[in-house]
Amino acid sequence: MTQRINGDDLLDLGYPQGPALGTALKANKKRNQFTREEMLALYKRVLENPEAALEDPLMKDVAAALIAEREEPSKIISLNNTPPTYAIYGEGFIEKGARAQMDTAIKLPVAVAGALMPDAHAGYGLPIGGVLATKNAVIPYGVGVDIGCRMALSIYDIPENYFNENKDRFRRELIAQTIFGAGQGYKGAARAEHAVLDNASFGMNSFVQHLKDRAWSQLGTSGGGNHFAEFGVLELAEPDEVMELQAGRYIALLTHSGSRGLGATIAGHYTQLAKKICQLPHEAVNLAYLGLDTQEGQEYWEAMNLAGDYASACHEVIHNKMAAAIGAQVLAKVENHHNFAWKEQLNGEEVIVHRKGATPAARGVMGIIPGSMAAPGFLVRGRGETDAINSASHGAGRQMSRTAAVKNLSKEALKAALVANEVELIGGGMDEAPMAYKDIHQVMAAQTDLVDVVATFKPRLVRMAADGSRED
Numbered sequence: 001m002t003q004r005i006n007g008d009d010l011l012d013l014g015y016p017q018g019p020a021l022g023t024a025l026k027a028n029k030k031r032n033q034f035t036r037e038e039m040l041a042l043y044k045r046v047l048e049n050p051e052a053a054l055e056d057p058l059m060k061d062v063a064a065a066l067i068a069e070r071e072e073p074s075k076i077i078s079l080n081n082t083p084p085t086y087a088i089y090g091e092g093f094i095e096k097g098a099r100a101q102m103d104t105a106i107k108l109p110v111a112v113a114g115a116l117m118p119d120a121h122a123g124y125g126l127p128i129g130g131v132l133a134t135k136n137a138v139i140p141y142g143v144g145v146d147i148g149c150r151m152a153l154s155i156y157d158i159p160e161n162y163f164n165e166n167k168d169r170f171r172r173e174l175i176a177q178t179i180f181g182a183g184q185g186y187k188g189a190a191r192a193e194h195a196v197l198d199n200a201s202f203g204m205n206s207f208v209q210h211l212k213d214r215a216w217s218q219l220g221t222s223g224g225g226n227h228f229a230e231f232g233v234l235e236l237a238e239p240d241e242v243m244e245l246q247a248g249r250y251i252a253l254l255t256h257s258g259s260r261g262l263g264a265t266i267a268g269h270y271t272q273l274a275k276k277i278c279q280l281p282h283e284a285v286n287l288a289y290l291g292l293d294t295q296e297g298q299e300y301w302e303a304m305n306l307a308g309d310y311a312s313a314c315h316e317v318i319h320n321k322m323a324a325a326i327g328a329q330v331l332a333k334v335e336n337h338h339n340f341a342w343k344e345q346l347n348g349e350e351v352i353v354h355r356k357g358a359t360p361a362a363r364g365v366m367g368i369i370p371g372s373m374a375a376p377g378f379l380v381r382g383r384g385e386t387d388a389i390n391s392a393s394h395g396a397g398r399q400m401s402r403t404a405a406v407k408n409l410s411k412e413a414l415k416a417a418l419v420a421n422e423v424e425l426i427g428g429g430m431d432e433a434p435m436a437y438k439d440i441h442q443v444m445a446a447q448t449d450l451v452d453v454v455a456t457f458k459p460r461l462v463r464m465a466a467d468g469s470r471e472d
Helices: 007-013 019-028 036-048 060-071 096-105 160-165 167-176 212-218 260-277 282-287 295-326 402-408 411-420 440-445
Strands: 111-121 128-134 150-156 228-236 248-257 330-337 340-346 349-356 358-360 366-369 377-382 391-393 424-426 451-463
Touching (some): 096 128, 096 282, 160 248, 366 440, 377 440
Antiparallel strands (some): 111 128, 150 330, 228 248, 228 451, 377 451
16 A cells, blocks of 8 residues: 655655645655655655756656745745743643644734643644734634633522432433534424524625524534533532622532534634635644734634624523523523633733633633533632733643543543542543543642632533544
């Protein structure tokens, strides 16, 4: 079988990004008699002296493309060699990959400021847990694939002992009122109704318009991976005047999911568009950006906000259905989102703040920072730390990849962790085992300057996608 040569192989040889790279990859499909090593050696010779290969039947087009690119001004946008510094929280337990991605992101010519949250780990483009402020530009992969992914918390008037005595009922409704997993949705009369479906942005262009029916079918559903819906006990140590709650223990519903197929498709479309318009060096290619003074940038901004509104509507549908099903009065609600970009003021100027897996934490802003299926989460209030660009972590953050977790963690260890923390799991996969995550207490200790803890949430009944799959 012919061994594959890809774009990274050619970039490693020194081929520039651009038309010549695509032409070179086409030549690889016709290499026939050459082994992979021989073909790479040929690529190198042509790169070093393209004029000598202009008569070569296999490589003449590659040679011509290299010569043309050499004679034309480079279209690759240069990175900033003297970028601004950025704040790091929890530096001692942030992996090198996340640091390297943030080091690249802060070099973008549109970057103004950055920060790395204590739950940070490597992703695509901007690291998960990365915050980046830019001037008049939005980065689709700086927002992320699951646009507007969020946490939503409903605090009920239900006594803890009632929950304990009627756990079968809560389990039944948790299953009945939620749908999880990649591609899952409702059909026919089971589809939910919500005002978001009347959002005029669904008609912004034919691309987004064609996504509306799928969005309707997935309204009120959750994805796979780390998305969840869970009942738990919220413990409020002191009265909270803003939420009008007395100190005590409350039963609450916490959900985590995003914009499903709608957001993922928007992200993919505009990321590819950005890469065509904004050609960056190889290490920064996934940080391609769109100017907000361009039609493409305005289109993405509108589509991103639509996906965010849709993600919020999904949570609202779930929470309304659940409150009705269990006959509960909602005493207070808190919702916050990540994987989004906001227009904000920073040091007296308007910037675009990308929070990819980071929670907004301006002074007084409420947020929820979950741990894992077997670890507590925290209801927090932002302190408005400028160095963190008014942000905090969005969770504990992974310390082990999904593949590594499945390969190395045992089901017995997962069961033991659930029992020790009095958690019943419905669905879920080994890729989401609590041992795959950082210690949430360590993460919270690293961001005491960013948020104040208002209450602690301890999961009791947790539902996730049955196979640990993920779409978003």
